[in-house]
Amino acid sequence: MHCGKAWDTESMADGDELEKKRRKIEALSEKMAVDEGHVACGGDWDGRWNHLKKFLERSGPFTLPDFEPGTETLQFLLETCKILVIGAGGLGCELLKNLALSGFRNIHVVDMDTIDISNLNRQFLFRSKDVGRPKAEVAAEFVNSRVPGCNVTPHCQKIQDFDESFYRKFHIIVCGLDSVIARRWMNGMLISLLNYENGVVDQSTIIPLIDGGTEGFKGNARVILPGMTACIDCTLELYPPQINFPMCTIASMPRLPEHCIEFARILQWPKEEPFGDGVSLDGDNPEHIQWVFMKAQERASEFNITGVTYRLTQGVVKRVIPAVASTNAVIAAACATEAFKIATSAYVTLNNYLVFSDVDGLYTYTFEAERKENCSACSQVPQDLQFSSSAKLQDVLQYLTESTSLQMKSPAITTTLQGKNKTLYLQTVASIEERTRPNLCKTLKELGLADGQELAVADVTTPQTVLFKLNFTS
């Protein structure tokens, strides 16, 4: 990954000319430093990028083979490199700062959220006066005003609002997301940009994806080269599905304060609709949380369970993940270091996964996550579906959602029958769901599906449909 280079061999040979040029530039720089507060074109003052120049203008023993010391790499960073940051939250704020102070100037940031007071303990680009405003906007404003020459463009939207034409423009994409689904979608988008020639990926279509995640005092950072190294879906087992309490425990056998809270949230709220018909529970509304809290306390005292607190209630209802500034600082720093390495070839890139924890001392573990041969996202191989011809479509649906390697949320299944496209089942549009629901109870044979039939499955976890091949076991 780097700018093209062309040494002007003639001027190199002319040492005197070069020396004259150097002295001229030096004199100019001195003049700039003396002028109080004056900045020359480009917004750079003397010494501003000294710390970077040491790595970019000198050869070193740990650089990538294609690294060539010179001024052009810094130029590339400052003027050409376009980098996208997904998320302007705990990781995003740190990332924007890190990138801006590392010479990246052409930065875009995407975040659909608005600022909440509970963000302020770590998302330092925001102040209490900013609560309620869109994160991407405030973050961009802050960086643009404090880092001269840096241009951050905010997008207060969902990542799904953009298509290939948007993402294709970037040299590097860094994610500071808080959802596995969003990560998988981003992963899928970059994979969809790949061009293959004779089964080999065209390297110029690869956009490196740097992904960071944190939770409490733990975090991880990874580098993904779509089509070449392990992608998010290759290692889906590293993100185990969220465990919910069994309904029978919540409904009739609570033992923990959490069970009492879930009872109020899942069963009592829909039944009593305490704030009006059709008004759903809003985790950000303190009155709603207070209601759940009180109901949970009632239930808890009925069963002699202790430990229901307002804080616990809020935590369970909102699925709160504890967070501090320090962990986000560490992980975002690691991600930004990798962005710098990728953009400059100044050092070997992380290959490819870093795990961090500072609960007991400080612990890091670095390893190479392996690609999955039959990865549903990046392997280009139609996924194998093994079912008996007398299995029901419902069984297939269950497999798609429950398998740890797929973990789909609400898959829509279509296929081609007698030359025509047919939707077998789709959940996300009410009218289609109703129309196709009877198909769930039909067997695959009854639906007219044959051995070897290809099914196309769409889901929120991926921007592209996933191809499956049906293999009848009986």
Added chain:
Amino acid sequence: MAANKAAKEQKYDRQLRLWGDHGQEALENAHVCLVNATATGTEILKNLVLPGIGAFTIVDGHKVSGEDVGNKLNRAQAATELLQELNSDVSGNFVEEVRAAGSYEMSQIWLDTCLRLGAVLWNAEVPFLVCRTYGLVGCMRLVVREHTVVESHPDNALEDLRLDQPFTELKNHIDSYDLDSMEKKDHSHTPWIIIVAKFLEKWYSEHNFQMPKNYKEKEAFRELLRQGILKNENGAPEDEENFDEAIKNVNTALNATKISSTVEDIFSCDLCDNITAQTPAFWVMARAVRDFVRDDGNGILPVRGTIPDMIADSEKFIKLQNVYREKALQDASVVSKHVESLLQSVGKVHGWHLNNFITNAAFLRVVRCRSLEEEYSIESVNKDEITSCMDNPDSEMVLYLMLRSIDRFYQQHSHYPGVYDYQVEEDISRLKVCVNSLLQEYGLSVSVKDDYIHEFCRCGSAEPHTVAAFLGGCAAQEAIKIITQQFVPFNNTFIYNAMTQTSATFQL
């Protein structure tokens, strides 16, 4: 006042869930001092200001240079203003004077400052964290004489179930169950702890009162449990999730209850033996627990009182939970009596969080770091650690040796290697001389690859922001651990290699 408190609780909500209100209180009562507002220093402070540290003071006599964010103020003042902005709950100030307490001059020489400051702080028993970003390498050194931790928050703590030696109340509770006479509903919702206890009794009668010890025996015990699952009319086993849980937990539930060596070490410290009026609370409480262990607990710690969630109906679970809870309270009051009598003997009273200590008795930790003087002295340098790590020439230890070498370089040449473009090549050979003299002086028969010497010249003591930010996050959390006395600090040298994204901790 109340509104402000509520706003703070909301602001700090995400971190309160990690260190609790008492941890936050400790943080808000703390005052930290940062010496040198470098990129690393300001990053550390940022990560302390955001979570609400009580106060900070920056000591720095430097002017802002072009390499710092373009600002013509003095560095200490500039940093203080920027950081103050991040959190209005925090009070910050700065000192530009180069004379600190004790009237010694702050040296331009980094190492000199460290060692002298280190000595002062060691005597004053003030924890000292030395952080440095040098090229793509970050280094942290913790210097604290003794740091005790009650709430270490261990990741994979074993439960304290006492199945190998059930206390009387537990035994009575277990006896109150008769699995054979139970209806299916009750049978399937009996806590697995009861089930394992019952079948253990059966096992004892057939195995000379010995617990299942090895894999074979544990597997046989699991089979015994499987046989205990109810069968339907056709003789097929019913779906009894509680029995599945029992089988799964056989591995850990049947281990002998005993005190870990870490805790034994704490009990055998001098501080535990000789209680005086000056003994810190931690040691008085540790001694009280030790007295319990020896006089009342039959060699075991007081009962912890918690059990994990498990498949069971509410009544059975709560009843069982209460058996453990009440025993824990009982044991705690005995420990409390020991505390009182210890304090009486030295003429004191207390208002300590005794229950917190007792619940965490199995997870107590003590961290003791060597002083900088010990690390740097030829007589006490940790040669073994250094040489054994260097068996791998790319171990992070080589980065430590390089950092020691560049300080040596500075002492001789009054600048860091590679700072000036035109001198890089020359500095490489001069640095190599420093490396060799360091190794020789300390009698370290290790070899340092030329690549590292080259790299440490190449970087010209630059402080890249992302490496400073990484270290800043690490250091801030270590400071928070010291202040809140929760979670366990590292001991005592942490090296981060941003080139390979690896790290290591050495005890030097």
